Amino acid sequence: MFERAYRQRLEADVARWQAEGVITPATGEAIRNSLPALGAGINIPVAVAIVGGVLIAAAFLAFVAANWIEIARLLRFAILLTGIAAAYGVGAAFAHAGRPVLADLAASVGAVIFGAAIVLVGQMYHLGDDFAAGLLLWAAGALAAAALTGSRGALAVALAAGSVWTEMRVSDAADVPHLPFVLFWALSSGLAIAWNSRVAAHLVALAALWWWYSPASGLTRDPFIITDGAALLLGAGLLLANSPSESLRSFGIILSVYGAFALAALPSTALAPLASGNADPPAWAVGCGLAGMVLAFTAATRQVGSAFAGISIAFVLIVANRLVQPVSGESWAAYALELVAMLSLVVSGMLDGARPRAVAGWLGLAALIASITWAFEGSLLHRSLFLAAAGVVTIAFAVLLGRVLPRESRR
């Protein structure tokens, strides 16, 4: 999807450069020829065929459901197995015919039928109600299918089932991380890297954030835990983004984008409970956050913008781990640190040419200013003084940057 949009933009640019005499027609042709051919996408007949296939599958399922009680148990079991076999058989036929999109779709349907079969077999045979174990089986089977068939859809099914599994396994003693999911996530990441697939990398990054969200939504209800996860994702992503491997680089960039947005979410979500928050964040989470900061600073040896990302992580972690205390009910130090953190994120993104990271910083700044301005408690006059002082300091910072940074880095 993104590749096609990029090609259209590039074609328009090459045509314009040729018309303006910037490049010769031969150079333009050389640029076009240097790119590999685009894979077959989803055209209108394929899209219509997909809808038809889904309708037939739904009709089959409805027919089976309508006659479920009347069908003998062993026959029901055979129907489920046949459904799985048919999905992968059709997928193999499409793959053989050079239709990768339809083959991917068939494998995805197979992974979904597999999940339905687990539930129905559990119902038919009165199997124990350890629902999480069933989800683990579903996730593992779908992941195996993804690895064997290269199906992004099956990976999505696997990550969705795995995410619900980890959510259910996070006990009410939420200070204990659910480590088995980390192994599952690492295997999924390995696939995304091996495929060099942006779609898979997005899915994996989302699953990582979900894993961090699970303990945050548990009994400890500590929203700051997700900040540690965001820091780790951003730092690790920045380090991978400097890798010589194209697939690792692409994977790292996507991880860092998700990390940046999650980091920027703190000002809008966490400043309100900051004053009342008193639970100590778990050590493992803090350790992960610090590791993310170290990784970002390590990445700065290759990309200077990563140093600002490291600064941003450091300041966010100081706030998230409650190392600054409110004075007379006002979290001035926390506000100031968050402002610097978000500004650093913007500068980091601009220096590295990473627009999404800069956008995350801008959004964080907007959320922070809004939360300072519209806070329910405290003096509005004090807030206006704080914002004015912050504005003066920021302008001074801009002047300093204008003098220090080379001209080409300022954009």
Added chain:
Amino acid sequence: MRSPAAVFDRIPKFVLFGVAGLIQMVSIGVMVVDRAMILRTGTDVTLQTRPVDPRDFLRGDYVTLSYDISSVPAGALNGTPSAGWGMPVFVKVAPNRDGFHGAISVHAAPVEVTSPEVLIRGRVGFGANCGTERRTFCDRLDVRYGIERYFVPEGEGKKLEAARNQRKLTIVAAVAPTGRAAIKRLLIDGAPVYDEPWF
């Protein structure tokens, strides 16, 4: 020497799709065969069901079952460290004067039993999160054995619910040497109403 990726790429697609489907079909098959093995080789244990909260009655087409051994005194485990909700425990049961199996003791790990005692594996629900750090066992444990649901044809659940609430419903469970249990038979007033085939 070829890289693993190159070797993988040379495998025909129908083989890869076939293996993917086979893995999933075998997984489903293992679920069924595993249960059949418990039914075939397990020791029979007769359990008295008991009424449950009405709000938990029939959800869909299954009956929620609770047993006298679903809530057991923690005994020696009381106050000892627990791994939290869902932690596996082993409940030693033996037949009482009524012929039903009752709980004798609960353990964090398997222990030796002598006939007619049987060890059933379960998971702790409430009761694993006491103490200031919520990391020790409470004095009483709610244990689930994986035999708390019985799926019935639509409309047949009410009869079982009524019998359960009058303590007329009992079950025979097969318990494997590992402690895992599966429902083998449902009885009302001692007469079998559902008998589970192996497959």
